[in-house]
Amino acid sequence: MRGKFTAAALLGVAAAVALAGCGSNTPAGGGSTGAGDGAKTEIKVWLVGTDTPQDARDYLKKTFEEQNKGATLTVEEQQWSGLVDKYTTALAGSSAPDVVEVGNTQATTFTSAGYFTDLTDKYEELGGDDMLQGFVEAGSYKGKFYAAPYYSGARVVTYSTDLVTAPVPTTWDEYMTDIKNATTDTMSGIYLPGKDWRDMMSFVWVNGGQIATQGDDGKWTAGFSTPEGIKGLTQAQEMLAYSKFPKDGTEGDQQIPFCAGQIAYLPAPSWISGSIAAAPDADAPGCSDTYAAEGKLHQFAAPGLTAGSYAPVLAGGSNIAIAAKSKNQDLAYKAMQILLSDDYQKLLAGVGMVPALSSQAKFMPDNENSKAASAAASAAISTPASPDWATVESSQILEDSFSKLASGTAPADVAQLLDDSINKQLNK
Amino acid sequence: MSTTTPPAVQTAGASRMPPVDVTDRKYNKKRRQPLPYLLLLPTVVILLVMLGYPVVTMIINSFYKYDRGAYIGFTEPEFVGFGNYTNVLTDSSFWLMLFRSFLFMIVAVLLTMALGVLMSLLMMRLNKGIRLLVSVGLLLAWAMPALAATQVWAWLFDTTYGVVNWVMTRLTGSNWFGHSWLASPLSFFTILGIIIVWQGVPFIAFSLYAGLTQIPTEVLEASQMDGASPVKRFFLIMFPYVRSIFTVMVVLSIIWDLRVFAQVQALQMVGGTADQTSTFGVWIYRTGTGGDFGLSAAAAVIMVFVMLVISFYYVRQTLKEGN
Numbered sequence: 001m002r003g004k005f006t007a008a009a010l011l012g013v014a015a016a017v018a019l020a021g022c023g024s025n026t027p028a029g030g031g032s033t034g035a036g037d038g039a040k041t042e043i044k045v046w047l048v049g050t051d052t053p054q055d056a057r058d059y060l061k062k063t064f065e066e067q068n069k070g071a072t073l074t075v076e077e078q079q080w081s082g083l084v085d086k087y088t089t090a091l092a093g094s095s096a097p098d099v100v101e102v103g104n105t106q107a108t109t110f111t112s113a114g115y116f117t118d119l120t121d122k123y124e125e126l127g128g129d130d131m132l133q134g135f136v137e138a139g140s141y142k143g144k145f146y147a148a149p150y151y152s153g154a155r156v157v158t159y160s161t162d163l164v165t166a167p168v169p170t171t172w173d174e175y176m177t178d179i180k181n182a183t184t185d186t187m188s189g190i191y192l193p194g195k196d197w198r199d200m201m202s203f204v205w206v207n208g209g210q211i212a213t214q215g216d217d218g219k220w221t222a223g224f225s226t227p228e229g230i231k232g233l234t235q236a237q238e239m240l241a242y243s244k245f246p247k248d249g250t251e252g253d254q255q256i257p258f259c260a261g262q263i264a265y266l267p268a269p270s271w272i273s274g275s276i277a278a279a280p281d282a283d284a285p286g287c288s289d290t291y292a293a294e295g296k297l298h299q300f301a302a303p304g305l306t307a308g309s310y311a312p313v314l315a316g317g318s319n320i321a322i323a324a325k326s327k328n329q330d331l332a333y334k335a336m337q338i339l340l341s342d343d344y345q346k347l348l349a350g351v352g353m354v355p356a357l358s359s360q361a362k363f364m365p366d367n368e369n370s371k372a373a374s375a376a377a378s379a380a381i382s383t384p385a386s387p388d389w390a391t392v393e394s395s396q397i398l399e400d401s402f403s404k405l406a407s408g409t410a411p412a413d414v415a416q417l418l419d420d421s422i423n424k425q426l427n428k
Numbered sequence: 429m430s431t432t433t434p435p436a437v438q439t440a441g442a443s444r445m446p447p448v449d450v451t452d453r454k455y456n457k458k459r460r461q462p463l464p465y466l467l468l469l470p471t472v473v474i475l476l477v478m479l480g481y482p483v484v485t486m487i488i489n490s491f492y493k494y495d496r497g498a499y500i501g502f503t504e505p506e507f508v509g510f511g512n513y514t515n516v517l518t519d520s521s522f523w524l525m526l527f528r529s530f531l532f533m534i535v536a537v538l539l540t541m542a543l544g545v546l547m548s549l550l551m552m553r554l555n556k557g558i559r560l561l562v563s564v565g566l567l568l569a570w571a572m573p574a575l576a577a578t579q580v581w582a583w584l585f586d587t588t589y590g591v592v593n594w595v596m597t598r599l600t601g602s603n604w605f606g607h608s609w610l611a612s613p614l615s616f617f618t619i620l621g622i623i624i625v626w627q628g629v630p631f632i633a634f635s636l637y638a639g640l641t642q643i644p645t646e647v648l649e650a651s652q653m654d655g656a657s658p659v660k661r662f663f664l665i666m667f668p669y670v671r672s673i674f675t676v677m678v679v680l681s682i683i684w685d686l687r688v689f690a691q692v693q694a695l696q697m698v699g700g701t702a703d704q705t706s707t708f709g710v711w712i713y714r715t716g717t718g719g720d721f722g723l724s725a726a727a728a729v730i731m732v733f734v735m736l737v738i739s740f741y742y743v744r745q746t747l748k749e750g751n
Binding site: 081084085088089091092109110112113115194244245246247248249257324390391394395396397399400403404 | 587
């Protein structure tokens with residue numbers, strides 16, 4: 001902690017010195033002819049979580065500042081937990097950030113309330129129909145386009161051959177058996193902290209359950225209490241016994257327990273392999289020297305009920321938008337263009353993310369992780385397409401309910417709790 | 429204070445002041461001077477801007493359906509009269525939360541006061557060096573930012589890597605690793621209680637200690653010679669001397685423990701189930717940032733009302749002492 005603070009303080013001093021230097025240099029240099037009218041404009045880009053690799057952040061800053069003399073760009077990292085709450089207030093203020101990343105399932109909450117700049121006339125310029133259409137849909141509201149795709153990520157199962165000797169399972173039941181067999185006193189067969197609803201939804205979906213379905217009258221009906229839903233929750237509860245992770249814990253920093261040899265099968269977004277394979281002395285250390293050494297780290301798409309099919313996983317990913325309250329709309333748009341450019345998306349693809357434009361898929365490395373990610377993406381399911389969905393997410397009812405399931409509450413009671421709350425919130 | 433100013437001062441003031449002010453002549457006895465009001469002005473302005481404006485906005489918002497669109501100025505908020513109040517008061521989760529908040533407050537206040545009293549009595553008996561050490565320890569606990577304190581306690585009780593689970597494993601012999609301390613609401617509130625009481629005791633202890641040192645030693649010595657037991661000495665001699673301080677401390681603790689926010693919010697980020705552990709402030713915050721600012725404003729107005737009722741006693745007590 002101390003080291004970090006000192007580093008941050010030094011960085012602050014360095015930045016102050018650098019800025020002061022710029023200030024005194026500008027008049028001598030004859031003034032720039034760029035977009036910044038003399039004064040330095042600062043563009044703030046909010047990226048969420050550790051998903052975006054550091055070299056992509058550096059590339060964005062460098063490229064933007066080269067293209068727009070007199071403007072600086074700062075990337076500020078936000079946390080996934082509490083993001084909707086934070087955006088609700090931060091994007092409405094006078095010091096709103098300019099460009100923001102938002103989870104695909106959260107986008108509608110903000111597009112429907114006028115939080116983002118309307119980009120309908122920029123649609124073609126940004127990539128048109130080449131953009132991932134599922135994400136264009138997530139970023140549009142009432143025929144207007146607000147938030148462009150940023151990346152798509154699929155949830156794959158990652159394991160190390162040091163800890164798992166069984167062959168890759170071909171059916172869901174085989175996968176469950178492998179998890180049970182892999183569990184030891186010190187190792188969890190599967191990584192499932194109690195609040196990890198994103199991974200536990202696979203159990204519900206593979207058994208035929210649904211979060212909620214919309215009737216012809218527009219009314220939503222939650223589906224956890226159906227026989228299929230209960231079956232899924234029951235199986236999730238059974239498998240939770242093979243996870244030694246906190247019953248009220250959230251998913252995150254999975255590389256730490258993985259590198260401690262505590263996880264056999266790790267269901268997580270495909271970019272997690274990059275975090276695990278980091279050097280042991282990196283800022284965010286991984287274990288490229290042990291469990292993730294050359295050739296030991298493997299990935300597969302969770303198999304479905306029958307051989308050759310895949311289990312549904314949550315369609316994950318992000319959209320990128322310009323805050324309506326941003327004072328630098330033009331510069332923000334320029335930053336956004338870099339985020340969707342080939343060179344930038346290539347860096348995202350390198351760590352296993354599916355790029356924003358279909359034509360950029362060729363940048364994905366030809367390896368096991370990419371293949372597993374595409375296979376999993378083919379069976380991905382999204383959350384209910386309702387503007388009120390983010391309210392469900394931010395109410396934490398999903399985290400709370402699955403945490404109760406992990407603590408031993410009967411599946412039928414958990415289902416009832418979920419259905420009551422979701423029905424109420426989606427049919428306001 | 430101004431009402432009991434001796435007349436001598438007033439005449440002195442009058443002779444200094446030129447007889448320009450009309451009010452000066454009108455009120456011969458209670459002369460009005462502009463200076464005190466001028467000195468009060470900055471405080472009043474700051475209070476109006478920092479407190480008055482938000483409170484008025486909150487009251488106005490509580491009568492509107494105020495969602496995200498209205499918040500950012502994208503749509504017009506819709507007037508719903510007392511709709512938000514009816515919704516809050518008929519919401520079972522609101523009443524559950526209210527019950528939870530009060531129950532927690534009562535337990536926390538009792539513990540804080542008991543430990544605070546014991547601590548102040550202990551400080552009376554300690555010699556100078558040790559007393560300084562204890563004071564520093566208390567000050568450190570008190571001065572620690574609530575958020576930092578919560579994080580430290582959360583790490584101590586961490587499910588996977590916490591030292592408490594390690595100690596429990598060592599002591600009991602059975603495996604405590606993986607035990608979630610925050611998962612059950614009861615143990616969540618136990619840990620929250622530890623944090624709140626730990627940070628609340630120092631203020632109580634210092635204030636009561638200051639009060640106890642003011643008791644004339646001869647009174648205590650006399651009672652001791654008359655054969656009063658320590659318990660009797662405390663309840664019959666010492667306590668009456670510090671009664672007024674004690675009462676104020678209780679009222680303040682009630683208010684503080686009822687509106688506790690940061691610690692609950694931070695603990696919920698670590699673990700626990702939000703719908704079973706939210707207290708007054710957190711419930712309001714969640715409702716608001718969840719997209720319903722009108723409903724949360726209505727709940728906040730109710731909270732202000734509850735607080736006013738509780739602090740009424742405190743204000744009256746303060747005024748009494750002023751007189």
